Amino acid sequence: LDGERISSTSSSQDMTHGLSSKISVNGRIRGQLSVFYPQDKPFLVLEEQKLIDAITSDLARWLERKQVDELLHERLKEITCLYEIRRGIGMESSIDNVCQNIFEHLIPAMQFPEIASAVIELNGWRFTIGKFDPEAGHRLQSKAKITHRKTSYWRTERDPACTCYSMIRVNGKVCGQIRVYYPADHPHMVVEEQKLVNAIASDLESWLERKRLE
16 A cells, blocks of 8 residues: 555565455556465455455455545644734734744745745845754754855756745845755655745745835
8 A cells, every 4th residue: 555565474484375455546557456265275265355355345444534534624724823923924024024924924834844945035045944953952043145146046956856836026136035945865745735835935024125115
């Protein structure tokens, strides 16, 4: 099932014949259930095949429900993330606090928050939150002035190591970007996560525009 083999016995020797049934979820084969017998043991093919088919059908339905539950859980995390960020942005006047608020709710909303990190570059400053550090007991955060390039220049091409990416524009001018990273050996790209980052960038743009009008 999903690339894993689970067996009731450590050896299949002398098990030369048996019955099997595919496990299909939403039209995709996820695995199969197989029952083996020793060669010298008789078995009832028709009745036992029906039983195995019924079990795989029940397992497929359980997997479908589990898949739906996981999707709903992820969407709930994203909705909660946007709500908390928008609520926090409305009460903050400092860009440092706004970025802190975004990090606080964005990372837990990702599919794999324990290995995710994020960067916000804005008006020549880089705000960073790293992966959880077990020794420190928290995520490492930093704020640094961008000095290695002109602050008016922003790359528009995607960084291959970056999972989600969105530019920040105010009055049609690019002034920053948001990036979310997973480790190179854990490449993940979820369309919904990109949409979430886009929405956060849009909210940050609106906040910056209001600040400029004040």
